[in-house]
Amino acid sequence: MTSSSTLFRKLNLAFIIGGLVWAALQTYIIHSFGFDWYIAGLDSMVSAVPLAAACWLIDNNLRYYQPGKGSYINLFIWCVVLAGACTLAVRWALPFLSVGDTYIAFLKQSLIIRLFTNFLAIGWMAMISLVWYVQQDQKENEKRKTEAEQLARDAELYNLRQQLQPHFLFNSLNSINALIGFKPDEARRMIHQLSDFLRGTLKKDDQQQVSLSEELQHLNLYLDIEKVRFGHRLQTEISCDDKCRQAMLPPLLLQPIVENAIKFGLYDTTGEVTISVRAETEDNYLLVMVQNPYDPQTSRPRHGTGFGIRGIQRRLYLLFARNDLVETYQNDDIFTIMIKIPQV
Structure with a gap:
């Protein structure tokens, strides 16, 4: 249990660090288009929230459900849908924050790129989560298999030892019975x-x-x-x-x-x-x-x-x-x- 909790904390820390790096990179890119740091940071923060939620959702689902070989198309569709939802959330949220007409025009023009980058981020998250949890499941299966084999081996060893005793025990009891009288x-x-x-x-x-x-x-x-x-x-x-x-x-x-x-x-x-x-x-x-x-x-x-x-x-x-x-x-x-x- 302790090792699982430590691993979970490490994964959360890696997720937070990855999100901060992504947000910092997006802030720098938007600032390079001539917008001040406030607007660039505001855009990055608003964009990071739905993207983080989408990545958490895809990771949480893959933790409990790994698609079969014929179900990867469903995972692809989910990544597209989540990327679209993140893009629409940013498109409708940012205009309410008084960022100016110039920035709103820039926002509309960058929607396709945002959709593509959101899809890449969510897709990478899905791929990493899928590989990670598949490996974890394989390790758990190997552990259960090893434990089952160990239990079966111990049971067979115990059974072998138990089969050795009755013959000797019965003979000894018969000898004791014969000795009791004389x-x-x-x-x-x-x-x-x-x-x-x-x-x-x-x-x-x-x-x-x-x-x-x-x-x-x-x-x-x-x-x-x-x-x-x-x-x-x-x-x-x-x-x-x-x-x-x-x-x-x-x-x-x-x-x-x-x-x-x-x-x-x-x-x-x-x-x-x-x-x-x-x-x-x-x-x-x-x-x-x-x-x-x-x-x-x-x-x-x-x-x-x-x-x-x-x-x-x-x-x-x-x-x-x-x-x-x-x-x-x-x-x-x-x-x-x-x-x-x-x-x-």
Whole structure:
């Protein structure tokens, strides 16, 4: 609102200065025909009032209505009509101010020139106003489009994150239900862990990146819950140096990847499985690699398998406009997901 008011004041100031310059020029021209400064100034003042009103009217109309491509002829007609009205106003007003017969004769002889100059002034005003307001409308449209795209992107990011939670939440609640009967202490501990995890999830915002250290703290909460579910079968290895811990990444990015690794690593096996998470920095990128073993006979992970990986790919595209930040590899019985996070 403040910027709009400042702009409006600047436009009014420019309009006033332009009117004064026009009036001064007209005064000088009339004086050069042999009339004294009083008559020249009187003519200029009387002529400037209807001309300023006409320019204000055309500018005010164009502020709220821009003619289409087929309607410019209407704008031309309006300029002609307003120029004629200004000329007639001067023609009938000046004789009442006792300016003398010589000046009245000069006034009548200069009507055509006055009509032409009035048309030029109003036409220039119309053209400048039209160009100005069209540009302002384009800027407003671009701003609205950008805001709409931002809202749509935020809504999609939010939707992607929300789709990641129910599966994990239902499994956790089922595990808590199973623990209540014979391991109530474990059930209470799992409830506290789940509460901390969900509280951290709700506080996250995709527009504000977090450090890898903070992301790993949140991931450990998730892994603690999963270890209650799977017991000794789930082992984890997390390795990264101190430099990596300061790298930034979108929040809650690792949990769905690790969840995907647990799904394909543990669901089809009965033995102990180790999920490894390794991070390093390389060429202004944070590289995070998640590996899990899998049985090729019972589990056939493919590129983009599961909503977790597809959701991560979509999130990274929405945030960085790139489709090359997620890669998957299969080597013997190890499945690897690697994500690259650009570091600004």
